[in-house]
Amino acid sequence: MKITEVEAVYPRYRQVAPSWRTHFWQIAVRLRSDTGHEGWGYGGGGVAAVEVVNRHMRELLLGKSVDSADDIAALWDLLYRQSLPYGRSGVAVMGLSGVDLALWDLLGKAEGKSVCDLLGGVKRPKVRAYATGMDLAWYRDLGFDAQKAPVSQADEAQVVAWAEKARGLFGPDALLMADCYMAWDSATCLRMAEALEGYGIHWFEDLLLPDDVEGLAALRPKLKPIQLAGGEHDFTHYGFAALARTGALDIWQPDLTWCGGLTAGLRIAELAVEHDVPLVPHRGGEVWGLHLLAAGYGEDLGELVMGRRDADRDVLWLDEPGPVEGCLAVGAAPGFGVRVNEAML
Numbered sequence: 058m059k060i061t062e063v064e065a066v067y068p069r070y071r072q073v074a075p076s077w078r079t080h081f082w083q084i085a086v087r088l089r090s091d092t093g094h095e096g097w098g099y100g101g102g103g104v105a106a107v108e109v110v111n112r113h114m115r116e117l118l119l120g121k122s123v124d125s126a127d128d129i130a131a132l133w134d135l136l137y138r139q140s141l142p143y144g145r146s147g148v149a150v151m152g153l154s155g156v157d158l159a160l161w162d163l164l165g166k167a168e169g170k171s172v173c174d175l176l177g178g179v180k181r182p183k184v185r186a187y188a189t190g191m192d193l194a195w196y197r198d199l200g201f202d203a204q205k206a207p208v209s210q211a212d213e214a215q216v217v218a219w220a221e222k223a224r225g226l227f228g229p230d231a232l233l234m235a236d237c238y239m240a241w242d243s244a245t246c247l248r249m250a251e252a253l254e255g256y257g258i259h260w261f262e263d264l265l266l267p268d269d270v271e272g273l274a275a276l277r278p279k280l281k282p283i284q285l286a287g288g289e290h291d292f293t294h295y296g297f298a299a300l301a302r303t304g305a306l307d308i309w310q311p312d313l314t315w316c317g318g319l320t321a322g323l324r325i326a327e328l329a330v331e332h333d334v335p336l337v338p339h340r341g342g343e344v345w346g347l348h349l350l351a352a353g354y355g356e357d358l359g360e361l362v363m364g365r366r367d368a369d370r371d372v373l374w375l376d377e378p379g380p381v382e383g384c385l386a387v388g389a390a391p392g393f394g395v396r397v398n399e400a401m402l
């Protein structure tokens with residue numbers, strides 16, 4: 058089939074708190090083919106990525122054939138190369154991610170197969186999910202036994218109080234993680250690790266700054282047994298190959314809607330195996346990462362940003378699988394198996 062239409066859209070969000078997310082949060086990308094199929098993808102980079110897709114990538118894609126994963130990989134390489142003078146990472150690759158995921162969705166729809174089936178079929182009928190947020194009792198009621206606390210605003214006493222409560226609620230075998238979102242320096246990381254000794258924290262996420270790879274590599278052995286996780290601000294297999302050489306991270310967390318889509322995710326997964334680094338995609342419990350995990354790539358652990366039980370939230374993708382007893386399963390519907398919420402476009 059040939060691509061006949063490419064359009065990126067910045068959805069109308071109601072619930073995005075004022076921050077960089079106001080104009081630079083997630084985008085939707087729609088592709089159409091001459092066979093009448095439609096593919097949807099999810100990217101980052103907001104209004105800037107919309108411009109990248111609609112004013113540049115679109116003209117490169119129109120008329121191109123998509124009949125296999127190899128065709129998608131070739132288109133990825135083309136878009137990466139052509140956007141390289143202003144791209145390589147950041148907004149351009151976030152736009153490319155949306156296009157790439159839409160290409161996979163389109164191929165799945167045309168072949169009547171789920172993306173997981175395109176990747177070889179379901180190897181994990183149930184993917185263990187972890188809940189990100191602080192509504193601990195709700196996550197326990199939903200059957201989660203893995204939780205990550207956003208702790209960038211918390212002081213030491215609050216972080217310890219969280220660990221105490223979470224360990225009590227979820228039990229001795231639960232996975233507990235803390236995400237400081239670049240708010241801690243090395244001294245704070247070490248102080249927190251000491252304060253949390255005995256709580257069996259699985260990983261600390263997003264420490265220092267992602268560009269401070271030397272600082273991260275120096276810190277990593279000192280935090281043991283806590284693992285140092287990161288990578289949501291890193292891009293493409295080239296970026297992760299460079300990271301691998303630094304030894305900065307114990308666990309890689311590429312975001313498939315930012316790092317270059319599923320095509321980049323597959324290449325990063327190959328590198329992760331080569332370097333023996335666990336791969337736990339950022340927001341990997343959303344369908345864009347879940348199909349990769351269900352197909353047996355990476356670790357058996359998918360993130361769901363759950364927030365609070367009573368929160369009113371934007372739902373851009375309909376029919377997305379939710380957690381059942383703390384696990385997620387991909388459906389058999391073609392592509393990623395979700396529909397866009399037209400009311401938000």
Ligand SMILES: [Mg+2]
Pocket residue numbers: 236238262263289
């Ligand atoms: Mg994070």
